[in-house]
Amino acid sequence: MAAAEQTTLEEIRRGLSWRKQLDKVFVAIGLALLFGCLAVLAILFFDLLRDGASRFGWDFFTNFPSRKAERAGILSAWVGTSLIMFVTALVALPVGVAAAIYLEEYAPKNWFTNIIEINVTNLAGVPSIVYGLLALGLFVYAFNFGQSVLSAGLTLALLILPIVIVATRESLRAVPKAIREAAYGLGATRWEVTKDHVLPYSTGGILTGLILGLSRAIGETAPIITIGALSFIAFLPPAPISGEFPFLNFEWLTSEFTAMPIQMFNWVSRPDQAFQANAAAAGAILLGMTLLMNAIAIWIRYRFRKKINW
């Protein structure tokens, strides 16, 4: 009798230690996969740096694209990207924040609000190339903006709108009810409560959302190819600021353009090996900018979280 109990206990112990071993094996697999993914990211970045190393230099940033790989640069590409990002931020920030404020602070709970919310969720899942088709039909032909910086900026603004809206809503939701009620108690209207109390506390979250959105937009290639971005542009759009009156001009909005990812795509798809170094260099810069923007976003979120004590 006693012996039988001994063996069962022994068996249980053995089973238990086996099961605990499995736990450890799983932890090892999980860690390996996790760090494997992170390693791929690192390998990707360092490979781009290594392959493109020969091309980094002042000339690369100040030369136009060229038929000769060693003389080709990204001047028109980075200028184009900067202008597009400017338009995108200028449109996506006010529209996204306003939509988020409406949904979070104003909207009544009814079917109509539900429709807007479902739309925002759905738009986040629409493939980016479909935005390109939308822009081609709507901005380029129906509104007649042409294959311009304006069309590209508006397209990318629509593309990142869901990101800005979701981030803004989250940061508005994080502001405690008590703050709003204190302001209402002093007789403030809803807009005064939002503008003077809720928005200042959510600036960090809104900025984070905008930067993450822009970091997505900066690498988007498919929608602006669909609009008809050209990859061989050896001129710059007219400068937005000039020496003579009225100092600002908006001709650059309707200018044709190229952008960093388009330039990279063009170089990758050439069979000539020499251009692949250019592609790697452009890719390293593009990836570096994306990573930098993400790092800034994480830093801002961290700073604001630390600064605010409810």
Next chain:
Amino acid sequence: MNQASSPRNTRAFASLRYRKTRDRIVELVLLAAGLVAVFTTVAIVVILVYESSAFFEHVSIKEFLTDTMWTPLFADARYGILPLVSGTLTVTGVALLVAIPVGTLIAIYLSEFAAHRLREMVKPVLELLGAVPTVVFGYFALLMVTPQLQKIWPDLPGFNMLSAGLVIGLMIVPYVASIAEDAMRAVPRYMREGSYAMGATRLQTALRVVVPGAFSGIAAAYILGISRAVGETMVVAIAAGMMPNLTFNPTEPAATITAFIVQVSLGDLPHDSIGYQSIFAAGLVLMVMTLVLNVIGFFLTRRFREAY
């Protein structure tokens, strides 16, 4: 003396009326911004349907859905979407073979095993993997993954769906892992504790209690991952070749729906040509595929958020 008619109160009331009117106006402006989202969806549907309807005046729906050749830019044009669909499905299939196991295992590890601090540190870094521009992933697939694969299979062509699919799979791992982890964390603590109390280890609890409990959320993660893979463009446009090919063999080059749209856009087609209209027909098919997946995913995530 009547209180309300004193000059001070009149001023206060006027100011209040002004502020209330301003509040109404602001509300309308904000509503207009919210409607941009609705407008975008409507515009997408209207434009895709309008431009494809011109396409379907030339091409019968039967030909579109059953012809096995897609050559709209050739003199002898054929308009069968099947080769593009087969390319899309093959690439998606390969991507899922990577993303589903890796994403799920990472999600289980992060949700059930990782220490809080590790999780908080690793998650943003993992999300960076999903933030890499897709054109960079395309470069990766064509110039790094394919040469490595060719060392194993020397007769693998330079353009193939295998390397594009593998890289897309890697790209959507963070996405799948993040949604699946959310779902697992929504499983209430007492269910885990009940399982521990019965003598189960962490792994047993994870696999037999948490994963089944989070099933609808994990399914949503897979479905939204599929939708991402179907809509992915640049990786396939760069690494898979742009030749429509009715095959399910991932070692062959082929075009996907998205790659075809890019290919046509790179050329300079006149606005009202059938080639131009064909990209909207292809886009409509893509939109329908992703919309169905997204709607299923939406209801599945809603279910796991409400279940507990």
